[in-house]
Amino acid sequence: xxxxxxxxxxxxxxxxxxxxxxxxxxxxxxxxxxxxxxxxxxxxxxxxxxxxxxxxxxxxxxxxxxxxxxxxxxxxxxxxxxxxxxxxxxxxxxxxxxxxxxxxxxxxxxxxxxxxxxxxxxxxxxxxxxxxxxxxxxxxxxxxxxxxxxxxxxxxxxxxxxxxxxxxxxxxxxxxxxxxxxxxxxxxxxxxxxxxxxxxxxxxxxxxxxxxxxxxxxxxxxxxxxxxxxxxxxxxxxxxxxxxxxxxxxxxxxxxxxxxxxxxxxxxxxxxxxxxxxxxxxxxxxxxxxxxxxxxxxxxxxxxxxxxxxxxxxxxxxxxxxxxxxxxxxxxxxxxxxxxxxxxxxxxxxxxxxxxxxxxxxxxxxxxxxxxxxxxxxxxxxxxxxxxxxxxxxxxxxxxxxxxxxxxxxxxxxxxxxxxxxxxxxxxxxxxxxxxxxxxxxxxxxxxxxxxxxxxxxxxxxxxxxxxxxxxxxxxxxxxxxxxxxxxxxxxxxxxxxxxxxxxx
Numbered sequence: 380x381x382x383x384x385x386x387x388x389x390x391x392x393x394x395x396x397x398x399x400x401x402x403x404x405x406x407x408x409x410x411x412x413x414x415x416x417x418x419x420x421x422x423x424x425x426x427x428x429x430x431x432x433x434x435x436x437x438x439x440x441x442x443x444x445x446x447x448x449x450x451x452x453x454x455x456x457x458x459x460x461x462x463x464x465x466x467x468x469x470x471x472x473x474x475x476x477x478x479x480x481x482x483x484x485x486x487x488x489x490x491x492x493x494x495x496x497x498x499x500x501x502x503x504x505x506x507x508x509x510x511x512x513x514x515x516x517x518x519x520x521x522x523x524x525x526x527x528x529x530x531x532x533x534x535x536x537x538x539x540x541x542x543x544x545x546x547x548x549x550x551x552x553x554x555x556x557x558x559x560x561x562x563x564x565x566x567x568x569x570x571x572x573x574x575x576x577x578x579x580x581x582x583x584x585x586x587x588x589x590x591x592x593x594x595x596x597x598x599x600x601x602x603x604x605x606x607x608x609x610x611x612x613x614x615x616x617x618x619x620x621x622x623x624x625x626x627x628x629x630x631x632x633x634x635x636x637x638x639x640x641x642x643x644x645x646x647x648x649x650x651x652x653x654x655x656x657x658x659x660x661x662x663x664x665x666x667x668x669x670x671x672x673x674x675x676x677x678x679x680x681x682x683x684x685x686x687x688x689x690x691x692x693x694x695x696x697x698x699x700x701x702x703x704x705x706x707x708x709x710x711x712x713x714x715x716x717x718x719x720x721x722x723x724x725x726x727x728x729x730x731x732x733x734x735x736x737x738x739x740x741x742x743x744x745x746x747x748x749x750x751x752x753x754x755x756x757x758x759x760x761x762x763x764x765x766x767x768x769x770x771x772x773x774x775x776x777x778x779x780x781x782x783x784x785x786x787x788x789x790x791x792x793x794x795x796x797x798x799x800x801x802x803x804x805x806x807x808x809x810x811x812x813x814x815x816x817x818x819x820x821x822x823x824x825x826x827x828x829x830x831x832x833x834x835x836x837x838x839x840x841x842x843x844x845x846x847x848x849x850x851x852x853x854x855x856x857x858x859x860x861x862x863x864x865x866x867x868x869x870x871x872x873x874x875x876x877x878x879x880x881x882x883x884x
Contacts, residue, residue, distance in 0.1 A: 596620020
């Protein structure tokens with residue numbers, strides 16, 4: 380484990396601190412830095428101080444716990460032992476370009492069943508958003524229903540985004556080896572905090588499942604491959620993500636220099652110049668695209684140390700952190716993002732623009748005439764190439780180099796005309812269907828699909844195996860399907876994925 384993770388595992392400072400009104404907390408509960416295993420209670424002692432939970436159904440919800448302190452363009456530091464709890468989001472821009480967030484955002488939220496029981500499995504969630512947007516405070520990630528349905532402790536985390544979390548620059552790399560991977564180190568720090576503290580909430584630190592969707596899934600694969608994550612988790616879930624395509628240090632630093640130039644920091648002490656900017660100036664200098672149709676420049680980089688090689692390369696070599704795995708994708712991932720396509724010629728032009736020399740083979744496998752519309756053809760191309768077929772490749776790669784079981788799913792349930800789009804499975808997993816929109820009223824069928832997914836995810840978190848009807852993945856490609864009812868299919872989109880295996884080995 381890297382030295383800063385060892386430091387983060389230690390207790391924070393218990394020195395007196397000033398309250399907002401100027402008074403000083405003299406630390407009457409000074410032992411608040413020493414967590415004690417036990418069932419969740421209204422107040423829980425952690426290395427971050429004594430934290431307080433609110434009743435949320437049959438769980439206690441502890442929101443806004445600081446798991447580490449953010450220092451700009453530096454590894455996360457240990458959180459002080461002050462019991463501070465705040466609901467924050469990390470600096471970002473929304474779809475309309477509005478800025479929000481604060482840098483003191485390295486916080487997590489815990490939902491723990493309030494009844495006494497043996498140590499419960501722990502489910503740690505990494506939100507998506509292209510590593511430039513999103514927050515653990517989003518209503519869709521409320522963990523109360525999942526914690527109750529699965530009888531487990533649910534944790535959601537925030538981590539630094541965009542340039543604050545994933546920017547590299549030669550001048551920053553000269554300061555410390557974490558340049559470009561600050562956000563990944565935040566995630567590892569959160570897992571280290573969980574390992575040290577979760578027993579105080581009734582969780583089992585030896586039975587932690589790390590999971591994520593979209594960018595959170597890609598980050599989860601980075602965690603699986605990161606040497607510094609050894610011993611911090613036992614299982615992993617990758618929803619609509621990939622284990623390939625992370626930038627090299629050279630690529631990341633080229634992007635970082637573009638960012639620094641846009642920020643006006645090109646000469647002299649560049650780190651000092653960047654640190655003198657406001658968080659909003661940093662984020663606005665070179666915002667990254669959040670569309671799943673393009674690659675974001677802000678993701679973990681291959682730095683040779685924290686992320687030594689591409690996660691897929693580590694998995695193929697068997698040098699990753701071996702763990703039982705669930706991996707899968709949705710049937711129409713890109714159906715919200717693909718623009719209008721006027722006709723077949725426009726479809727072919729779009730494929731050629733995206734795939735260049737490979738477009739001839741793609742168009743031969745996905746002729747527009749095979750689909751209801753040219754746009755539907757492009758949705759299938761981008762869904763298969765970016766999500767569905769990579770999930771099969773991930774299952775194959777893990778299975779080849781570890782004994783721990785792998786399970787693959789395909790989410791095709793379509794409660795709306797858009798179908799099973801990117802991220803739609805998340806409220807079904809969390810049991811937060813009411814968060815989809817103010818006007819959406821979940822049906823009995825929706826609730827049944829959600830219950831099936833929660834049962835599978837919780838069983839996996841508890842034992843490393845989902846429900847008995849979900850077979851272990853083998854090269855014959857058995858896949859758990861979530862439609863109106865859950866079932867099993869063999870070889871989902873197999874011939875299409877055979878093509879993507881050739882094009883994107």
